[in-house]
Amino acid sequence: MAATTDRLQRLIADEIGECCEEDVERRLDELDALAERASTDRRDRDRRTMAALGSETRHRIARLLATADGALCVCELQPLVDVSESAVSHALSDLVDAGLVSRDRRGKWRYYESTSRAERVLAALDATRER
Structure with a gap:
């Protein structure tokens, strides 16, 4: 998971200029919500x-x-x-x-x-x- 969040942190930093732990957590929450909307039943x-x-x-x-x-x-x-x-x-x-x-x-x-x-x-x- 560390490698995943390291890459995600670099992506966010590239997008907004800098990145902190809260930015990563916020993006992970957004991604979790996306996964929820793309429910398994429909897939x-x-x-x-x-x-x-x-x-x-x-x-x-x-x-x-x-x-x-x-x-x-x-x-x-x-x-x-x-x-x-x-x-x-x-x-x-x-x-x-x-x-x-x-x-x-x-x-x-x-x-x-x-x-x-x-x-x-x-x-x-x-x-x-x-x-």
Whole structure:
């Protein structure tokens, strides 16, 4: 910890001209408050969301569902992503777990639809993509 506070003390001194123990303590308190605001619960869900989009198949399915005019069945998605039906089902399960896709059973069929979270995440990616 001493090396961490030594570096922090040098940083603060560079920023404000000089640094005392109270300056370091104040900055550490500010950093603790920052860590509190970036709660673990949100970070875990965010990581699951981003990991779910890390696979080409899951990303493609998320895009298809976000673009579709309603829910689609696995048998409708499978020809669009050109992987096995079981691979599509597994990918959909991961997307549901990540909160990007909702699942609805209608009789013996399961339908999947994009969530507003998925649509917002994909829109943010589109909006920040370099041209």
